Amino acid sequence: MREDGIDGVPRRAVVIGAGVVGLSTAWFLQEHGVEVTVLDRDDVAAGASWGNAGYLSPGFSIPLPEPSVLRYGLRSLFDRDAPLYVPTSVDPGLWSFLTGFALRCTPWAWQRSMRAFVPMNAECLDAFDSLTAGGVSAPTVPAPITAAFEKPEQVAELRHEFEQIRRCGQDVEVRELSTSDVDVPQLSSRIAAVLRVEGQRYVDPGEFTRSLAKSVVERGGKLRTGFRVREVLRGSGQVVVKSEQDERVSAEVVVLATGAWLSRLAKPLGVRTAVRAGRGYSFTVPTEQPVPGPIYLPAARVACTPYQGGLRVAGTMEFRSPDDPLDRNRIEAIVRSARPLLKGVGWNERRDEWVGGRPVTPDGLPLIGATKMPGAYVAGGHGMWGLTLGPLTGRLLAEQITTGKRPALLQPFDPLR
Template identity: 55%
Template sequence: MGADNRIDGAPRSVIVVGAGIVGLSTAWFLQERGVEVTVVDRVGVAAGSSWANAGWISPALAIPLNEPANLRFGLRSLFSRAAPLQVPLNAGPALWSFLARFAANSRPSAWRRAVRANAPLSAECIEAYDVLVANGVDAPVTDAPITAIFRTSADAERLLDELRRFSEAGRPVFCTELTGAALRERVPLASSAVAAAVQIDGQRFLDPGRFVTALGRAVVERGAALHTMDVTDVAPTGDGAVVTGRDGTTLTAAAAVIASGAWLSQLTTCWIRVPVRAGRGYSFTVPVDGPVTGPIYLPDARVACTPLNAKLRVAGTMEFGDPDAPIVPARVEAIVAATRPLLDGVRWAERTDVWVGPRPVSPDGRPLVGEVSPRTVYVAGGHGMWGLTHGPVTGRLLAEQITTGKQSAVLRELDPLR
């Protein structure tokens, strides 16, 4: 490497560490700007939280996790085995320190700042998907409202109040309360226990594994190299960056992007003071005996249901802990127990594709996106539950910063060195 490592200030080549929705979106938009891209991942495309999540592109629900009500809910349910939020009893000091920072950032003022910081990503997320699909990412994306269901109108009012506060803090939401025949028409699977619903318009859904696989295929077809590599170090070299694997293999380029999801902090502690921890989510697929007209949200159970391939994907839980830990069957049973009373015609005993994936969670509700070493090393991660929603627009904004050297106003609030 040397003086010819850049063209008009932009890097000729970039290594992207991480082949999930954020890393591959960054790679794709870098290619749009003429950059030669290499993508490395310790397992392969969509191997982390991108594979079997709920598949929602839901800007109206991209509410930062440090919402004060979430803290109150979490404190009430912290050690309940049936609760959707779980912290292991043997949690170490690092996790407790993270949770303490999360609690400190659950003040209303900190949450409003997180809403304002994420709002531009939500405003542009649909368009970013449109760009990908219109330019060769061959996977379906479906427009549909998300419908939240409740036992009582009072329960529905709590979500409506949360959405109003979300709107007032900077993100408009368009929704309608449903009861009676309108509710049954919208959600045919709703049981007799469901008395109210909220239809949230302007959302989308997709099969995340299929979409991210198609995105990875498009990146490779456009000339990228894709390597399986367990990265242990990313370092600037003065005129570029070097990526080192566990087996001693090294790759060099003019710059590198660390987009390794829940494992982000393992590669960035020398630069970043904001930790990223794994909030593990579970999902499984079940057959249904009736039509599913669109995504169904159960806020009280913290469960998301998505129609996929004539079945229903059911996803939920926020389990803090080791991103590489195995599935805990009790968490799946807890999701079933919380969801069964509200949905009829679901064959719970026939569930398949049981999965757990680690979401990368930051303690202040803001992702970490931007430069950490001048013109050579960048990061993108910490989106929490909204990586699928915000991944493509994050990639587009970061690709712009990498190639122009200018930090946009949108990314200023997401600065990883904050």
């Protein structure tokens, strides 16, 4: 008997969630010879895997709870124009979550969590290369990320962040450039300082996720959309997934990869760490000139990426239900903060306005691994870095599922912690 309570190597697995994390897990399970069925309540890339900024950025992949976030959050807590927004509605669960988050915004806690991210960041781009070499056709594009600042003194905070990352063991190549040496035509004359972060990539996230789903199906996997899961049960040596219509799908293994909705199904399986939706917004605008690569505006907390001939603009961390409707005021707040810093952008010709829930945990660490129910696993809680870390999460979890041994890189992300 393996340590997870399963007899032998599982032959069949059900993955709940057709985002990049769930589909990557399915793809790498197939590499081990496991038959997979992927279920999703809506469609492929229907959540955060579609509308995010598309950064594949190990240089920025860090735990969200940190002292600067707490200081910033307290200053802007109820400012509807601030990048971080918490509604004033009474939600004891949310306030309990935010209290736990705040208690972890200490230098010691952040450094401990960052050391767990370092080996993941070192390998995450290799996992993308495995997918593209294995038939996922959507490309990943190597490009530096240009961080632009309106005031030279604003550089200090990001430079300090990179220094802290290096102290935890991760090398990040950062160059400080003169604005005259930067060939990014979208930067306005108000930009006074620039940092360039080398060794990063970007991708069209929706295209990549759909290409990943296509590859899973072409390799023999099954994909069912519109399947709304009510509960996960154990019975007769199998894990049973029941839909709201009482339809049942069973296998030796089930993986929950439902993003911001993870806690509803994972809590009955012994996963006590809460996952809340840190909702992000994005939209696409035309540009007068081609965008050479990703642009980050740290003071505004806005990430911009070349996207389908224009510019995808993404920002905001809004703690509301993942199913709440889009708040157009949040879109307008992003526009107001980014407009002075960018030029040649058609702000009034926006399209693809989107909101989606990024799965955030109070300690900033993902939940990856086995639950208390034999054969049931979870993969989620990556916060803003589900795209960057999703394929590696899938590769490592597939290894754990098929061997019965938890990889060393996953030790800090135990869902039962």
